[in-house]
Amino acid sequence: MLKYGPVQFASPLILAPMADVTDRQFRLLLKRMGGIGLVTMEFVSSRDIHLRHKRLATILRYSPEERPISIQVYGSDPELMAEAARFVQEQGADVCDINMGCPANKILKGCAGAKLMADLPLARDIIRRCRASVSIPLTVKFRAGMDDGRLNYLELGRICQDEGADGVALHPRTARQMYSGRADWSRIARLKESISIPVVGNGDVEQPGDVLRMMQETGCDGVMIGRASMRNPWIYRQAAALLRGEAPVEPTLLDRRDLILEHFRLLRDEEEHRLAMHKLRTFTGWYTRGWAEGRDLRVRIASLESPDHFIQAVIDFFDAQAA
Ligand SMILES: Cc1cc2nc3c(=O)[nH]c(=O)nc-3n(C[C@H](O)[C@H](O)[C@H](O)COP(=O)(O)O)c2cc1C
Structure with missing residues (x-):
């Protein structure tokens, strides 16, 4: 311990x-x-x-x-x-x-x-x-x-x-x-x-x-x-x-979506606009690293201007992935 x-x-x-x-x-x-x-x-x-x-x-x-x-x-x-x-x-x-x-x-x-x-x-x-x-x-x-x-x-x-x-x-x-x-x-x-x-x-x-x-x-x-x-x-x-000797559980697509949305909503609600945008971009890069389809989201967010648009882009991205 x-x-x-x-x-x-x-x-x-x-x-x-x-x-x-x-x-x-x-x-x-x-x-x-x-x-x-x-x-x-x-x-x-x-x-x-x-x-x-x-x-x-x-x-x-x-x-x-x-x-x-x-x-x-x-x-x-x-x-x-x-x-x-x-x-x-x-x-x-x-x-x-x-x-x-x-x-x-x-x-x-x-x-x-x-x-x-x-x-x-x-x-x-x-x-x-x-x-x-x-x-x-x-x-x-x-x-x-x-x-x-x-x-x-x-x-x-x-x-x-x-x-x-x-x-x-x-x-x-x-x-x-x-x-x-x-x-x-x-x-x-x-x-x-x-x-x-x-x-x-x-x-x-x-x-x-x-x-x-x-x-x-x-x-x-x-x-x-x-x-x-x-x-x-x-x-x-x-x-x-x-x-603990147990098998680790892999996150599902839904887990990923929920985590990103929870994080981004916290940033939107608590951070000043410019800092929130900077962090949303940085974290999208990390969260989608090594994930081929993640490129679509990274490209899309480059042109977005508000945290709410960002959050919608994440929702659309995961809807498309699920489909
Ligand atoms: C973006 C970034 C910021 C960091 N800032 C700090 C810091 O403020 N203080 C610190 O002691 N180390 C800092 N580090 C070093 C990390 O704490 C850690 O020692 C290093 O990344 C190696 O661990 P890892 O291979 O698990 O990433 C930073 C690393 C990164 C990537």
């Missing part, structure tokens, strides 16, 4: 933080489907928190139904990070997560995200200061290192443990790799062997069966799933069934 400090999760499956993706509506949708132990918000800048930036109000919204929830913060100033961690606790989060894995240039330039792996004393200071400022479980998510010549995830894992983190998540690509190549799961196994706090494995879980395989191959305590959640939002429910 996955536990961070005293907090125990009903399932070892965690929704990975994904900027612009793991927003309130998407988290809610996945949570309602079942199988998830912990959802994570898209990352929040410690500087934005310090300045109480107005965009925080949208990002930090969550429903009690989503809990337990983890809020991830990023930044490079230990003082601001400690303040951000405290703020996260005040928001009622169950877990505060520190981002030490983001490889995006914008973040690296600010010496945050994965760049902290190039400065382990600073990384240690941040973890120490955050630890001292919160009583909720504190976790750290990181990569294998900056590049193949600087693989220091074992060292960072030990630092996390020494500084009182309650768990770590490893995405075992290097920052330089971004998303290329494959995630080397043997690194998760090595990290698990070298520390005693919970280790969550992440990277390239594509099918429900990959969850079991990752747990068996690495001994990890939990599995974090990112991109596959968008292609197959049922993956948590399916993997949870496998963990």
Whole structure:
């Protein structure tokens, strides 16, 4: 059973933080489907928190139904990070997560995200200061290192443990790799062997069966799933069934239609028009990826101008599929 400090999760499956993706509506949708132990918000800048930036109000919204929830913060100033961690606790989060894995240039330039792996004393200071400022479980998510010549995830894992983190998540690509190549799961196994706090494995879980395989191959305590959640939002429910020794159920065409419509109606009702349109387009791309007929819907939506037209296009598309 996955536990961070005293907090125990009903399932070892965690929704990975994904900027612009793991927003309130998407988290809610996945949570309602079942199988998830912990959802994570898209990352929040410690500087934005310090300045109480107005965009925080949208990002930090969550429903009690989503809990337990983890809020991830990023930044490079230990003082601001400690303040951000405290703020996260005040928001009622169950877990505060520190981002030490983001490889995006914008973040690296600010010496945050994965760049902290190039400065382990600073990384240690941040973890120490955050630890001292919160009583909720504190976790750290990181990569294998900056590049193949600087693989220091074992060292960072030990630092996390020494500084009182309650768990770590490893995405075992290097920052330089971004998303290329494959995630080397043997690194998760090595990290698990070298520390005693919970280790969550992440990277390239594509099918429900990959969850079991990752747990068996690495001994990890939990599995974090990112991109596959968008292609197959049922993956948590399916993997949870496998963990119970049951056969996973494949979604029907009707299940797909209902899920997309529920998601899109939430976006229409809760998001500002421009953002809703952007998200509708993005998610249509993910939901229909690898589905030959999905191209028709992707082409159709390019010219639509309102969420209601979008929703009608989805209904028409599924009616045509059913026929
Ligand atoms: C669109 C997108 C946004 C992401 N944003 C974050 C983020 O905010 N914080 C973070 O730690 N990782 C972020 N990641 C990385 C994922 O959490 C995860 O580590 C990575 O996608 C590998 O897991 P996967 O193979 O299951 O997708 C993001 C990934 C994607 C694709």
